[in-house]
Amino acid sequence: MKEEVAGSAVLRYHTTMLSYNDILPKKYIILDGEPYEVLAAHVFRKQQRKPVNQTKLKNLRTGKVVERSFHQSETVEEAGIEKRDALYLYNNRGEWWFCESADRSKRFPLPQTLIGEAARFLTPNSPISIADFKGEPLGVELPIKLDLRVAEAPPAIRGNTAQGANKQVTLEGGAVITVPIFIEQGDIVRVNTETGVYVERVQKQ
Numbered sequence: 001m002k003e004e005v006a007g008s009a010v011l012r013y014h015t016t017m018l019s020y021n022d023i024l025p026k027k028y029i030i031l032d033g034e035p036y037e038v039l040a041a042h043v044f045r046k047q048q049r050k051p052v053n054q055t056k057l058k059n060l061r062t063g064k065v066v067e068r069s070f071h072q073s074e075t076v077e078e079a080g081i082e083k084r085d086a087l088y089l090y091n092n093r094g095e096w097w098f099c100e101s102a103d104r105s106k107r108f109p110l111p112q113t114l115i116g117e118a119a120r121f122l123t124p125n126s127p128i129s130i131a132d133f134k135g136e137p138l139g140v141e142l143p144i145k146l147d148l149r150v151a152e153a154p155p156a157i158r159g160n161t162a163q164g165a166n167k168q169v170t171l172e173g174g175a176v177i178t179v180p181i182f183i184e185q186g187d188i189v190r191v192n193t194e195t196g197v198y199v200e201r202v203q204k205q
Contacts, residue, residue: 016078020053020070028060028079031068035060035079035133060131060138063116081131081138088126091119098128110137118142120175121193142193147202148172153185 020043023029027038040056053070060081070076085101095109096119110130112119118128118140129141152170165181177191179198186205189198 015080017075018078020072020074021051023053023055023070023076028081029057030077030079031057035081035138039065060133079133081133083129083131083141086128086130088122088128089124091122096122098130101127110140114139116140118193119173121146121148121171121173121191123148123173126173144192144194145190145199146193147188147190148175150179150183150185150187150189150205153179153183153187156181156184 018027018029023038024041025038029036029038036057036059038055039058041053042055043051043053045051050072052072055068055070056065057068058065060079086098087101087104089097089099089107091097091112094112096112096115097107097109099108100106114137115122116139121142122128126146127143131138131141148171150169151172154167154169156167166178167181167183168176169179169183169185170176171189171191175191175196177189177196177198179189180201183189183198183201184205187201188203190200190202191197192199
């Protein structure tokens with residue numbers, strides 16, 4: 001158990017240590033006092049040597065991605081990342097405003113640098129999840145799939161009915177994605193927010 005002083009209060013929290021082969025994708029760890037997300041991990045053995053876990057890590061404060069090898073004798077502290085649900089409201093001068101899902105009167109801003117690529121999919125009342133580390137917001141996560149309205153779409157070219165024909169459209173949040181030729185302005189489409197790929201048309205205009 002660790003203790004930290006916050007004002008006059010003493011905060012106590014339990015720590016969990018991970019062995020080298022427990023450092024896996026989607027885990028959060030602490031290195032040199034910084035929180036990291038494990039993006040990739042590969043345990044292998046070089047000839048007769050002891051096994052090594054080759055990982056790719058993302059610093060949750062800076063966004064920088066680094067590669068790090070962990071040996072069999074090493075352990076790291078698992079970062080206590082907490083997730084809380086919120087709703088996106090609007091943005092103004094680089095500040096993106098949100099509210100707690102359970103209490104819309106509790107509003108708070110986050111800087112655009114924290115929103116990152118998620119910004120292009122956000123529309124009023126979009127649900128998000130905020131990752132906190134010791135009370136410090138580190139980033140936002142969107143649902144893997146969102147339904148968004150097509151704001152701009154070029155008309156289908158007459159005669160271009162070949163199977164698999166595509167075009168680019170702009171969604172209401174500003175994202176530009178590739179869709180089938182039959183998608184029109186006003187349609188609602190389902191998008192994978194992790195890949196930015198069109199999934200299906202949900203509703204025709």
